[in-house]
Amino acid sequence: MTPPSIDAHVRLDTHPTHPSAVIATLTGTQAHIPHVGLEAADWHVVAKNTLVLARIDHEEPYWAEDAARELIAEGIAVEITPRLREAIDEEWTWADYPMPWCTRTEIREVSAEAQKIFDDIRHGHLLIHAHAHDGHTTVAVGTYLNTGKSVYLHGQDHLRQVADTFDSPAQALVSFERVHGDTVRPGPAPMTDTERAAAEARTSLITPPAEPETVPAYAADPGNHDDLLDEFLDAHGDWSKWRTWSDDTTHAIHESQTLRIERIHDAPAHETAWTIAAYETPVSDRTWHLTATSTTPAPVLQELLHHLADGDGLDTAVSGAMDEKSVTAATKPLLEAGWTHTVDGRWIRWTNPSKDAGVLFDAFAAQKPNSALTTWTIWAGPSVDHPTWALHTSPHAPASMLAGLATELAHGTGTRRPLHPGTTQRCTRTPVATTPPVRSSLPVQTRKR
Secondary structure (H helix, E strand, O other): OOOOOOOOEEEEEEOOOOOOOEEEEEEOOOOHHHHHHHHHOOOEEEEOOEEEEOOOOOOHHHHHHHHHHHHHHOOOEEEEOHHHHHHHHOEEEEOOOOOOOOOHHHHHHHHHHHHHHHHHHHOOOEEEEEEEEOOOOEEEEEEEOOOOOEEEEEOOHHHOEEEEEEOOHHHHHHHHHHHHHHHOEEOOOOOOHHHHHHHHHOOOOOOOOOOOEEEEHHHOOOOOHHHHHHHHHHHOOOEEEEEOOOOOEEEEEEOOOOEEEEEEOOOOOOOEEEEEEEEOOOOOOEEEEEEEEOOOOHHHHHHHHHHHHHOHHHOOOOOOOOOHHHHHHHHHHHHHOOOEEEEEOOEEEEEOOOOOEEEEEEHHHHOOOOOOOOOEEEEEOOOOOOOOEEEEEOOOOOHHHHHHHHHHHHHOEEEEOOOOOOOOOOOOOOOEOOOOOOOOOOOOEEEEO
16 A cells, blocks of 8 residues: 655755765655654754764664665655765675674674664763773763663673673672772763764754864874874975885884884774884884874874974983983973872872873883883873873883973963864763673774775
């Protein structure tokens, strides 16, 4: 039986800025009918008769086609643009997916469950009490307000799963704190990049980009690290570069061949994206090295590159273990800016007044020149154990470089573009399944025609 015709037309198209989100534009005297159905399927209203579907599993084209079939079955005219049709027909998979035995359908089922958990958190149905990092990924504990059932979550984004359940919030929290101890932090974890992108896609399409705000250097946006490296190399002809055959890494080397930079272009947010190493001679072992994550703020990275450009980094001779005088000189800018200085056994800490940035010195590691232990950790974010970004150095890192970084942390500024108006950070990275262990960062999505 042919369904009755409804005076409504739905046009489905790709989002202008979000890589996988879908926009529905409704017209007709009965546009309210598909409007209600799409809202019920968690499409988000961004303007009059305009809705957006933005998910954390990048499956929007699949679910848009599913919505189109249901609308057509109800007698509503649906137009799918060629761009969206191409995305619907595109075959893709997750690189390094942690459950390789899953079929494409099973992967989508896992993602759909993760999406439901995410939506329950976003809509306030699932209250997150605390989160932690288990060494591989984010974990969290929360309670469903409608049933009172508490859950242990493991993983993030499209890999988030319910790993355990409890009869009460108290039981859940006691178990969570017993397992994760000092790493437990109250409330939900910071949004992941994927969650942030989905939140931004759900804002009004006509909302102008928020103006950048001036913030301390340690809280600034990362900017484009590839551009920063290119600008550095263009300005300094005594450096040369080459890119690996796989095109995922750039190497830069000083003409003396005693300073080298490795830049991994698509490193996950909290993994090493930069390695800077110094050598006493072109054929000797490294005398010191520094690593930085891909989320390192642009001003901090620029200060590091300025140090290399000034030639200070060429002083690569091993001068012995870092002594108290060197440590004091390197961290003097922090104390002058009012940072707190504490000593805890082998650890010396400097923490800013708002406690969201710090420097950690391992006095034991500093006495072991050939040790793989990190001597200096420079960080910002929720804590040193779960930072938004971090730098790590080996013993013998130049005191002048550390002093420059300390000055930038204490007095430098940068810009950060805030979320669009109406966007919140209620979404969380909360965690998952016990087997197999889930990676701490999202797999990179690769597409193939």
